[in-house]
Amino acid sequence: MTYMIPDDIEFFVLGPNDRVDDPPLGCVALNQVVLAAGLRLPFPRMARKFLREWGIAPTQLCPNGWRILVGFLILWNQLGFPRPSAKEFNSLYSFKLDGKMSGWWYASVKVKTGGSIVTQTPDLIKNWKKFWLFVQGLWQFSANDTRPDVNIPVRYHELSKHLDIIHLVQFDQHCTDLFLSMSSSRYTSHELTPESIERARRARAVDENFRSSSALITEKNLAAARLSPATSHHPQPRKL
Incomplete structure (x- = not known):
């Protein structure tokens, strides 16, 4: 597939x-499938902020997790809401641990939230774990980023214990309890504020077809939400 990628970012295959x-010093691992899921390089500031608050590397969030986040x-x-915090996102979604691959997380609809905000994500993405690359160059911040103050973890970490955002959900046969070996006293429920509840209500009132992942994640919408590189970054069509 072809993506608009600045020419100061390079990719190379894993040995x-x-x-x-x-990953090697100065690099980050990335899966090609997350580009189809809406991630663009260099990493948007909001993506950096969320990853930093969660304390996980980009590869620890599965493709559908990226698709839901984006x-x-x-x-x-689109709805003119203030930029959300990680806490607001995690009031609507919780994380599950992929029991088949150690260290992978994915976003899962929480119990009693009224359903996913982002709909129609793929049920199955075949062989996505085969398409790894290392990325080097200006992948984290752009050359003219005026606020390069949020670094992204690149090595695997346990989901941050400092987040007051976690709710337990019912896991299916492919998952294990994220908190099996953790003290539940480290976590407390984060309730939605009245403002967040109203934003979630308005978002779910949007026709489901207009909030499907395929309808939302377009180059035009990515640019409008400042989730893709600005034209001044000189992105080039690159086939991966």
């Missing part, structure tokens, strides 16, 4: 001894 959870940010922008 036989390379690991996605421990669609959520686009919809909030």
